[in-house]
Amino acid sequence: MAPAPPLTRDVAGLATILATSGVIHLVRPEVYEGMVPHVLPRKRLLVHASGVLEIACAAGLLVPSTRKAAGWASAALLVGVFPANVQMSVDHGKRAARRGDTGSRATFAATVARLPLQWPLIRTALRATGR
Structure with a gap:
């Protein structure tokens, strides 16, 4: 088994950003509901789900044995929420x-x-995969 990619400062920073954002998604979902593309239903559920995913990715980035998978998941999540930013x-x-x-x-x-x-x-998420 290949060694885990290192926990660099930028990866730790990404974990912090994801964890903070994830908590806000859960505590104040109304902040994010307006960002959900209008064509998608059940905005509150989507906001809560993305918050849980962000927290899971953040935790995974911090654990050596899950860092690579969490890097891939974080990259996918960041691409997936880009339409909300648009x-x-x-x-x-x-x-x-x-x-x-x-x-x-x-x-x-x-x-x-x-x-x-x-x-x-x-x-940064992709760097966490060891690429």
Whole structure:
């Protein structure tokens, strides 16, 4: 059996991000329900499920024997929730266009700027696989 990939600072950081986000998904699901793409039903259930998955991935990244599998699962999860991030940007863009105020435009700009940040997280998850 190959040795576990090392727990690097970036992988530990990803675990922290996933754990924190996962807890918020469970404690304050309404924060995330608006991000769920409109075509998907049962938004609360999806938010809770993604929170549980984030916590499981975070825990798996910290345990040497599960780090590789958790890295793959984390990468898949981050790709899977990307449409929610896009939905959030689309919704804020519509709100900014409707309202036209500086705050709405700034929030929209922040959500768009956040989108490319998903890729370094995915790369970190893949590094946890030992690749």
